[in-house]
Amino acid sequence: MAPYLLLGFLIAGILHIYFPAEKINKFMGRRTLKSVINASLFGIPLPLCSCGVIPTGISFFKNGASKGPTNAFLISTPQTGVDSILVTYSMLGLPMAIIRPIIAFVSGIAGGIFTNKMDKEEIQPASISQNTSGDTKSKKSLREMFNYAFVTFLQDISKWLVIGLLLAALMAVLIPDDFFSAQLDNEYLSMTIVLLASVPLYVCATGSVPIAAVLIAKGLSPGAAIVFLMAGPATNAATMTVIGNVMGKKALMSYMISIIGGAILFGILVNEFLPREWFTDHIHALGGHEHGTQFPPAWVSIASAIILIGLIINGYLKRSSTFFKSKQGNESNTFENNTDMEQKTVIVNGMTCNHCKANVEKNLSAISGIKNIEIDLASSKVKILGDKIDIARIKEKVESIGYEYAGEV
Numbered sequence: 001m002a003p004y005l006l007l008g009f010l011i012a013g014i015l016h017i018y019f020p021a022e023k024i025n026k027f028m029g030r031r032t033l034k035s036v037i038n039a040s041l042f043g044i045p046l047p048l049c050s051c052g053v054i055p056t057g058i059s060f061f062k063n064g065a066s067k068g069p070t071n072a073f074l075i076s077t078p079q080t081g082v083d084s085i086l087v088t089y090s091m092l093g094l095p096m097a098i099i100r101p102i103i104a105f106v107s108g109i110a111g112g113i114f115t116n117k118m119d120k121e122e123i124q125p126a127s128i129s130q131n132t133s134g135d136t137k138s139k140k141s142l143r144e145m146f147n148y149a150f151v152t153f154l155q156d157i158s159k160w161l162v163i164g165l166l167l168a169a170l171m172a173v174l175i176p177d178d179f180f181s182a183q184l185d186n187e188y189l190s191m192t193i194v195l196l197a198s199v200p201l202y203v204c205a206t207g208s209v210p211i212a213a214v215l216i217a218k219g220l221s222p223g224a225a226i227v228f229l230m231a232g233p234a235t236n237a238a239t240m241t242v243i244g245n246v247m248g249k250k251a252l253m254s255y256m257i258s259i260i261g262g263a264i265l266f267g268i269l270v271n272e273f274l275p276r277e278w279f280t281d282h283i284h285a286l287g288g289h290e291h292g293t294q295f296p297p298a299w300v301s302i303a304s305a306i307i308l309i310g311l312i313i314n315g316y317l318k319r320s321s322t323f324f325k326s327k328q329g330n331e332s333n334t335f336e337n338n339t340d341m342e343q344k345t346v347i348v349n350g351m352t353c354n355h356c357k358a359n360v361e362k363n364l365s366a367i368s369g370i371k372n373i374e375i376d377l378a379s380s381k382v383k384i385l386g387d388k389i390d391i392a393r394i395k396e397k398v399e400s401i402g403y404e405y406a407g408e409v
Contacts (some may be wrong), residue, residue: 001210004084047081047153079233115251119251187223198232216295361375364398
């Protein structure tokens with residue numbers, strides 16, 4: 001996986017710098033089929049799993065995007081991404097790498113159309129700062145691109161990637177090779193069980209790939225694997241709660257029907273109309289260590305794995321350093337040198353990645369009187385510096401973008 005992951009991270013950095021979220025928003029503002037298609041299409045390459053897509057999608061909605069396009073974006077984006085598509089190619093083969101983005105695109109469109117038909121009430125969007133300061137647009141650099149790709153984004157995904165690999169390794173050892181063919185020979189029953197297990201759990205699109213590869217190697221049908229790859233990344237308890245609170249119950253119902261219905265439908269289509277060998281031969285070749293022409297060469301894979309492990313350790317050390325500094329009270333001089341300004345510290349639950357952190361920073365910074373924000377993801381603490389800080393307004397803003405305000409410290 002390592003060479004494809006590194007390439008995926010690099011493309012993610014390029015997208016972050018040259019194709020920012022603000023450019024997408026203008027194509028999602030209307031309750032039209034074109035807006036739904038645009039939203040679903042834009043979501044496919046973006047490297048956002050369900051923890052990162054929620055603040056991004058809700059930000060679109062709060063800035064004026066209609067519910068249909070917003071739901072289309074929320075459905076298609078977590079299922080794929082440049083990183084997960086490349087990893088899917090490396091572990092599950094070319095057919096699955098092609099099918100996954102097609103399914104994400106079609107299911108996103110279906111969900112957007114269904115939302116437009118089912119929920120015609122549009123909530124008046126709140127104003128959210130677009131952060132149009134001069135240096136955010138004009139001074140994009142290679143250094144910023146690499147920092148996002150191999151530090152910020154990698155930190156967001158590394159934990160779930162490692163968890164996915166460990167679970168895959170554990171299942172490879174514990175599950176008998178003929179388990180699904182011997183114990184769950186009914187493909188539709190296995191599809192249902194996989195769906196029930198996938199919906200409430202969190203697994204990112206990339207981390208789900210090694211798990212799916214092991215399950216197929218153990219006899220799970222490709223259609224059931226499609227269900228897992230689709231429903232696992234796109235649904236979890238936190239995602240459903242936020243969509244229901246911010247966009248309403250009808251939008252949530254449309255979202256869930258589209259995901260669950262689409263997963264079952266595409267699982268059946270894959271099982272019934274596509275040759276099983278398209279999906280199993282590649283995995284059996286990986287498991288059997290077949291020799292011959294190998295791409296990428298073994299030395300590239302080994303070197304990439306070493307680099308990837310080093311980057312993951314670097315991200316862990318950076319987080320640990322930030323955590324211990326905050327524990328020791330060594331925060332930035334911005335707060336220490338502004339004793340004349342009011343300072344508050346609040347707890348905001350639900351921030352799981354750097355996308356969440358940036359979303360909270362951007363929205364709280366837009367509140368009148370707030371001069372600076374510092375967030376520690378490890379402790380969920382948000383330090384606020386400003387004049388006449390309005391805690392009620394902060395609570396309202398935090399909850400409006402889908403996070404939980406848990407009071408002052």
